[in-house]
Amino acid sequence: MIKQLPIFLSGAGKRDVRTQFAALCYRVRKSKVQVLLITSRGTKRWIVPKGWPIDGLTPAACAEQEAWEEAGVQGRTDGRCLGIFSFSKDADDLGALPCLAMVYAVEVKTLAAEYPEVGQRRRKWMSRKKAARLVSEPELARILRDFDPPPLSGQT
Template sequence: MFTRTQTAREGRDRQMYEQGARVIAGCVPVDKQGRRILLVASSKNEGEWVLPKGGWENDETQEEAATRETWEEAGVQGRIVSHLGEYKHKVNKRTGVPEDIYIFFEMEVESIAREWPEMKKRERQWFSFEDAKAIVSKKVMRKALEQCSLARG
């Protein structure tokens, strides 16, 4: 079970891998009433907005990892309502092996904290579904957005 803390997990010593690819779990945080998606500023690329996500660790389920990462990066909690799919990222053309495998879930946001573990590292911002889909640069994130409930009208 996910336990909310004020410190983010760090390091990759407990990371899960499948056939050499790092498994990354994340959420599409949704405000169904306002038809909005919550995005966070990338910690690696200034000016880039992304879905909250991070490494799945060996002491948690994929849903727990996605919930933990969404708390750490965006400071929100909610209910996982659906599995949005598994997406291979940066597939090596020679070997056909992906570097990363992303697993996304839809989360209906229930609470937004004023303080969260990565608040000094990241901004968070609500975007309309259409704007979120247009602004995320990673194809795997656009695919996850296309599977969420807001994509179906």
């Protein structure tokens, strides 16, 4: 596991580029890699769980927390960033904010039936190739297509 330092938040300008942390949730079944996509709450687009930094947590731990809150994922990451993708986030009072999301692989151990955002999103397992076709962000599509799981659990 790579050692990361926790994040300590300080004020940012309202128009500054914002950073979020995303979870590429995956499992290996019969030697096939599957990724878990969820729908966004507003537009119902297919996305990966992601969210804002959480004071005192590492970026990888933030990604794990978002995976839990948005998809009911209980899993673990090795702490390595797989890549970054850009997107715009609509903020009611500010319009579209430019954002970057750092993506961390989260190996799914279990999926909970009850979790904070159950009923607000759909979740679905699919191949990397299909997931890459369904997401809107080209950089995220590339990360999904090229994803090769780290050997966390010894699965093949």
